[in-house]
Amino acid sequence: MDRQHAIARAAEHFDSGTFLADLERRVAHPTESAFPAREPALREYLTAEMVPAVERLGFTARIVENPVSARHPFLVARRVEDPALPTVLTYGHGDVQPAHPEQWRAGLDPWRVVVEGDRWYGRGVADNKGQHSINIAALAQVLAERGGRLGYNVTLLLDMGEEFGSPGLSELCDQLRDELAADLLIGSDGPRVAADRPTVFLGSRGSMNVTFRARARAESHHSGNWGGVLANPATVLINAVASLVDGRGRLLLDALRPPAVPEPVRRALAGITVDQGPDSPVLDESWGEPGLTPSERLFGWNTLEVLAMTSGDPDGPVNAIPADARVHCQLRFVVGTGWESIEEQLREHFDRSGFGMVEIDVEHVMAATRLDPENPWVGWTLGSLERSTGRTPALLPNLGGSLPNEAFADVLGLPTVWVPHSYPGCSQHAPDEHLPAPLVRESLQLMAGLWWDLGELGSDWPPRAR
Structure with missing residues (x-):
């Protein structure tokens, strides 16, 4: 009974085809x-698939109704060896983005795992x-190697609405504080910095979706x-957005x-290279905040992106001044940004700049989080991954994307450590995900x-610090 045998069991679980079948x-x-x-599919995933899977490992599992969005239930499963032992909370989500099967290339089906070579x-x-599934399967191998005991307790929380913005997650954590109490969160989502480099990240950038509209009159003329x-x-709206972000981002x-980027964050990012694998786009070196490295711009800074914009009929333009226009934007932001007052400050800025016509509609906000890179759990996790792989893992102070980590970091007050099992070119949220x-x-x-x-x-x- 030892660590290497547990790791060997995990490899055999893959090699046997059992993991792929699951x-x-x-x-x-x-x-x-x-x-x-x-x-019904969201609920069946929990009842038919995940509840039996975790109950086989000694968890007590139950479906918990969402306090905010009735159609997005949660699974809460607890494996308690001894209430006096420490507890780790682990999180994942069983929902997915819309599949759009007609957009996948020939031979692929989003609801069927297709194996092509190594993909x-x-x-x-x-x-x-x-x-x-990786986290649960690996836990099962450790339980088997240890004879059915881990030496700590585990709570699993599965979210069935993460791709819909995780409605109700923070409220659930607030309501179930005692049931979800833990000493540490270990989650897995998002990508590694590169397919061949194990990665740890400690939180995520926040996100704010905002729509700007300008309405001049009832008809075009x-x-x-x-x-x-x-x-x-x-024209008003284009210039209003240009007053927020210039032509170089x-x-x-x-x-x-x-x-300014904090020094511990800057040190951590010094060893990070933004992925430039064959499935990744080529970086625009002159884009974004000057004086920062690409990794600092991606993981340590804010960005305002225009996601979509329209006025008139782009597919059939006519010689008319449009009656209205709108643009959908997204702000990705890091810890330290005063996001709570941004809507008010945008309003003041537009009014001061002569863009009083522009309306502001903040549609969704996800807070930014970041565990201190010098927290003892960080070095411990990096050391564990290095012992398993023989390679130095990457440390990201936070993911460039956004996750509902505030439910764990802010509501439950946990140190949050994320170990992703994907890579930047995986086409998540897109056709041909792999x-x-x-x-x-x-x-x-x-x-x-x-x-x-x-x-x-x-x-x-x-x-203890090592």
């Missing part, structure tokens, strides 16, 4: 949380069914007869800019090592 069943559930008609294709293989005497809402409004099989195999092994190492700590939670 994933095939899970991907077959069409758990698209954006569509109300998929509610596994299917909706959810990367985000997030594959990732939480002939651009020759009225051009020069009627305000053009599209640099933020111009102080309210949208974060404080994972490389070697990455899956390695992830099973490193998670087996991580679950094993937690049992070696005894009462040393958190671990």
Whole structure:
């Protein structure tokens, strides 16, 4: 009974095809949380697949109704060896983005795992069914190697609305504080920095979706007869957005800019290279905040992106001044940004700048979180991954994307450590989502090592500085 045998069990679990068979069943559930008609599939994923899977490992599992969105239930499962022992909370989500099967290339089906060489294709293989399946399977191998005891307690929380913005997650954590109480969160979502580099991240950038609208009048009017005497809402809106971010992506409004990159974050990012694998786009070196490295711009800074914009009929333009215009934007922001007052400051800025016509509609906000890179759990996790793989893992102070980590970091007050099992080119949220099989195999092994190492700590939670 030792660590290496636990890791070997995890590798054998992959090599035998058992893990792939489990994933095939899970991907077959069409758990698209954006569509109300998929509610039965969301519930069936939990009741038919995940509850039996965790009960076999000694968990007591129950479906918990969402306090905010009735069609997005949760699974709460607890494995308590001794109430006096430390507890780790682990999180994943069983819902997926809309599949759009007609957009997948020939031979692929989002609801069926298709194996082509070293790649596994299917909706959810990367985000997030594959990732939480890896964690559960690795835990099972450690339990088998330890004779059915871990030396700590485990609580599993599965979210069936993460791709819909995780409605109700923070409220659930607030309501179930005692049931979800833990000493540490270990979650898996998002990508590694590169397929061949194990990664740890400590939180995520926040996100704010905001729509700007300009309405000038009820109808459009002939651009020759009225051009020069009627305000053009599209022109107003273009200039309003240009007052927030310039033509090179640099933020111009102080309210949208974060404080300077903290020194511990800068040190951590010094060893990070933004992925430039064959499936990744080529970086635009002159884009974004000047004076920062690409990794600092991606993981340590804020960005305002225009997601979509329209005025008139782009597919059939006519010679008329449009009546209205709108643009959908998204602010990604790091810890330290005063996001709570951004809507008010945008309003003041637009009014001061002569853009009073522009309306502001903040539609969704997810807070930014970041565990201190010098927290003892960080070095401990990096050390565990390095022992399992023989390679130095990457440390990201926070993910470039956004996760509902505030429910754990802020509501439950936990140190949050994320170990992702995907890579930047996996096409998550897009057609042809996939994972490389070697990455899956390695992830099973490193998670087996991580679950094993937690049992070696005894009462040393958190671990002493090493």
